[in-house]
Amino acid sequence: MSQRYLVPFGPKQTPHLFTDVLVIGAGIAGLRAALEAPASLDVLVVTKDSIQQSNSTYAQGGIAGVLSPEDRFENHIEDTLVAGAGLCDRAIVEMVVREAPQQINDLIRFGTNFDEEDGQLALTREGGHSHRRIVHALGDATGHEVMRAIIERSRQAANIILWDRTFTIDLLTHAGRCVGALVTRPQHGQLLIWAKQTILASGGCGMVYRETTNPPVATGDGMAAAYRAGVELRDMEFMQFHPTVLYVAGSSRYLISEAVRGEGAYLRDKHGERFMLADDPRAELAPRDVVAQAIVRCMERTQHPNVYLDLAHLEPARVRQRFPGIDRVCRGFGLDITKDRIPVRPGAHYMVGGVTVDAQGKTTLPGLWAAGEVTSSGLHGANRLASNSLLEGLVFGAQCGRGAAEAASQMPDSFVVPPLANLPSSRVPKEVVPAPALDVADITNSLRSLMVRKMGVVRDRTGLQAAKHDVDFWCRYVLAQQFEDRPGWELQNLLTVARLMIGAALAREESRGVHFRSDFPQRDDQHWQRQVASPALNG
Ligand code: SIN
Numbered sequence: 001m002s003q004r005y006l007v008p009f010g011p012k013q014t015p016h017l018f019t020d021v022l023v024i025g026a027g028i029a030g031l032r033a034a035l036e037a038p039a040s041l042d043v044l045v046v047t048k049d050s051i052q053q054s055n056s057t058y059a060q061g062g063i064a065g066v067l068s069p070e071d072r073f074e075n076h077i078e079d080t081l082v083a084g085a086g087l088c089d090r091a092i093v094e095m096v097v098r099e100a101p102q103q104i105n106d107l108i109r110f111g112t113n114f115d116e117e118d119g120q121l122a123l124t125r126e127g128g129h130s131h132r133r134i135v136h137a138l139g140d141a142t143g144h145e146v147m148r149a150i151i152e153r154s155r156q157a158a159n160i161i162l163w164d165r166t167f168t169i170d171l172l173t174h175a176g177r178c179v180g181a182l183v184t185r186p187q188h189g190q191l192l193i194w195a196k197q198t199i200l201a202s203g204g205c206g207m208v209y210r211e212t213t214n215p216p217v218a219t220g221d222g223m224a225a226a227y228r229a230g231v232e233l234r235d236m237e238f239m240q241f242h243p244t245v246l247y248v249a250g251s252s253r254y255l256i257s258e259a260v261r262g263e264g265a266y267l268r269d270k271h272g273e274r275f276m277l278a279d280d281p282r283a284e285l286a287p288r289d290v291v292a293q294a295i296v297r298c299m300e301r302t303q304h305p306n307v308y309l310d311l312a313h314l315e316p317a318r319v320r321q322r323f324p325g326i327d328r329v330c331r332g333f334g335l336d337i338t339k340d341r342i343p344v345r346p347g348a349h350y351m352v353g354g355v356t357v358d359a360q361g362k363t364t365l366p367g368l369w370a371a372g373e374v375t376s377s378g379l380h381g382a383n384r385l386a387s388n389s390l391l392e393g394l395v396f397g398a399q400c401g402r403g404a405a406e407a408a409s410q411m412p413d414s415f416v417v418p419p420l421a422n423l424p425s426s427r428v429p430k431e432v433v434p435a436p437a438l439d440v441a442d443i444t445n446s447l448r449s450l451m452v453r454k455m456g457v458v459r460d461r462t463g464l465q466a467a468k469h470d471v472d473f474w475c476r477y478v479l480a481q482q483f484e485d486r487p488g489w490e491l492q493n494l495l496t497v498a499r500l501m502i503g504a505a506l507a508r509e510e511s512r513g514v515h516f517r518s519d520f521p522q523r524d525d526q527h528w529q530r531q532v533a534s535p536a537l538n539g
Helices: 028-034 073-083 090-109 142-156 221-228 258-262 288-302 316-322 324-332 389-409 440-454 461-478 486-507
Strands: 016-024 043-046 160-163 167-174 177-185 189-200 239-246 266-268 307-310 342-351 354-356 368-370
Touching (some): 016 028, 028 142, 043 189, 142 389, 167 189, 167 221, 167 486, 189 389, 239 258, 288 307
Parallel strands (some): 016 043, 043 160
Antiparallel strands (some): 239 342, 266 307, 307 342
C-alpha cells in the first residue's frame, strides 16, 4: 500500500510559514539555486541534518571543465557522451559543458580556493576523460572546500534563510501544482511551508546499499516525496558504483578517489597482476562502469573479496601532497599509501536516475523545479562521467534558481491556505502492526544487504525477482505505518526508492552503462536506446 502523505496533519492545527522560494537540500545544487534569487525574494533553504552534511561535501575528485588550451569543449562533450553509453541528451551535455568554465569562475568569485600549480589552476584526469580538465581543492577534499565557500556566501545573503535539522516529510500539492512542503524541525514540530516556487535539491540514495560512499543522509527522501506527489522519475536502474572504495573492516567504505588512478595508480589482483590491461585499452582510466565490472569479474576469478590500488611506483612526496585525506585515513588503518597496496572494491556511489527535469530544471509538476543528484537531466545517460556531478549541480542549480525566482516574482503574495486532498487519517488501519513493534533498524539493514546481493554491479532476472518479492513484502506493512520520526520516514523512502530501482532494472533487458544484466549481457539499441519513466504511484 502506498500513500500520498507519510503522516496525517491538519492544516488548522499546524503552524504555517510563507516564502517566495523554498529550496529543499543544502548541497551544491540547492545553495547554487538559492544564490540566484534577487535580494527582493525570500528564500528558505531546508536540510535535514547540519548544513555541511551532503554528498557534495564528501566529493573528493573535483569539477570537470575545459580550462586548458590543449582541451576543447568538443572533447569534454564527446567524453561525456561515450561514458553515457548512448543515453545522454546531447543538447543538455553541450549546455552543461559550455557553462562549466563560468561556473568554476563563479565558485572562485564566491571564495573557493582551488589547487594551483605554477600560478595556474591545477588540472587532473579521471576515468573516461581524454584530457586533464578537473579542478580540485585541498588535494582530495574538493567538496569540503567548495561547500565551505558556498555556505559562507549563502550565509551572507540577507534574503536567504538556512534551516538545518529540518526534515522534509512531503511535498504539498494543490490543483496540480507544488505549493510547498510539510517539514518538521525540533524547535517547531511539524510546519507547513507554502512557497510560490519549490526547488528540490535533496541529493541521492546511496544508503539503499550496505556498501556506499554516501553519508547517512543520502536516503532518497526527495525522490520518494516527488514520487508520492505524482512527479515523473526515470532511469532508476542506473545506480553508479564507484570502483575503488576502501575495503578494510571498520573503514565505513571510504572513497579512494578516481583521481588516484588519474595520477597513475594501478589496479592489481591478489596475485599482483594488472588485470585492467586485458579488459580495456584505457586500462585503469576506462569509465567507471567498465572498471567496476572488471573488478567484480576479477574478484570472482581470484575468489578474493577485493582488488588493490598500487601507488608504490609514484613519487611519494607528490602522492602525499596530492592526496592528504586518503593518506590520513589509510594511515589510520596502518596502510602507507606510498608503499602498501590499498584493498578496494566497488561501492554504490551516485544515482544517475531520479526526477525528470527539462533543460531549465522544471519537473513534470508545475511549481516544482529540481537540480543535482535527485534528478535525471539527461547529462549522464547510462553512466556518469567522473567529476560531472558537482558540475551538473552548479549548472542546473543556477538554472533552477533563476527560473524559480523569475516565476515567483510574477506571483502575487497570498496568505491563503489551499485545501489539501488525500490527507491520511490519523488512525492506523487495524491490520497493520503498530509502529513500536517494528524494528526499523533491522528492516533497513536487511534492505541494504538485499540490494548489495541482488541489485549490485551485476544483476539478473532471478535475483531481481527475489529482491522485488522481499521489498514488496516489506512495503506492505512498512509503508502503511505512520511513523513519528526520521528513521521511520527514511526507511519508507528507502523502500520506495528501492522498489522503483528494482522495477526499472527488471524492465531493462539489456546491459548498458552502469546497468549490467548477466542474463542480457549485450547492449540492445534496437529496443532500449531510450529512457524509461517509473510507473506512477499505485500505477
Ligand atoms: C572521485 O573522486 O573519484 C569521485 C568523483 C566523482 O564521483 O565524480
